[in-house]
Amino acid sequence: MSILAIDPGSIESGYAILDNNLKPIEFGKIKNEQLLDDISTDRLQQRHNYSIDHIAIEMIACYGMPVGKEVFGTCVWIGRFIQAIPDGTKATYIYRQDEKLNLCKSMKANDANVKQALVDRFASGVSNHGKGTKKEPGWFYGVSKDVWSAIAVGVTYHDMYLKGDKLND
Numbered sequence: 001m002s003i004l005a006i007d008p009g010s011i012e013s014g015y016a017i018l019d020n021n022l023k024p025i026e027f028g029k030i031k032n033e034q035l036l037d038d039i040s041t042d043r044l045q046q047r048h049n050y051s052i053d054h055i056a057i058e059m060i061a062c063y064g065m066p067v068g069k070e071v072f073g074t075c076v077w078i079g080r081f082i083q084a085i086p087d088g089t090k091a092t093y094i095y096r097q098d099e100k101l102n103l104c105k106s107m108k109a110n111d112a113n114v115k116q117a118l119v120d121r122f123a124s125g126v127s128n129h130g131k132g133t134k135k136e137p138g139w140f141y142g143v144s145k146d147v148w149s150a151i152a153v154g155v156t157y158h159d160m161y162l163k164g165d166k167l168n169d
Helices: 032-040 043-048 069-084 096-104 111-122 146-162
Strands: 003-007 012-018 024-031 054-059 091-095
Touching: 003 146, 012 032, 012 146, 024 032, 024 146, 032 043, 032 069, 054 069, 054 146, 091 096, 091 146, 096 111, 096 146, 111 146
Parallel strands: 003 054, 054 091
Antiparallel strands: 003 012, 012 024
């Protein structure tokens, strides 16, 4: 089992492919056009000869504040990613509020809190926020920036839909 998790942006998006233990096996922050091409051509699956069984994408939610063109551009890219998914695979939207509640048990959590919750869960006691070193790589070796958010999307999807806490609708 593997999960493709996407933290979409208006120009670039963070993505992570998580294995059945939720360990990131491939990740990055790349141009949206490249990610779209990778999804539509199954290139993500072919690189490491595995199948992507689940796709989770962080979805925009309204919190009552005005938004700019970047948010609307991100919405367009979410739609394009969904459209590019090969037949037979369904994407599930994960909202930021679900990530905060699932990982931190608080809506007041910020990005740093989410990152720390991931480190505490998967790499407690490992130096450098679970990254480790080149000689002794940790669970999150090489992870930075929006990839943390993508991992949070995938872990939240797993916890909400694959562990049976909610029905997949």
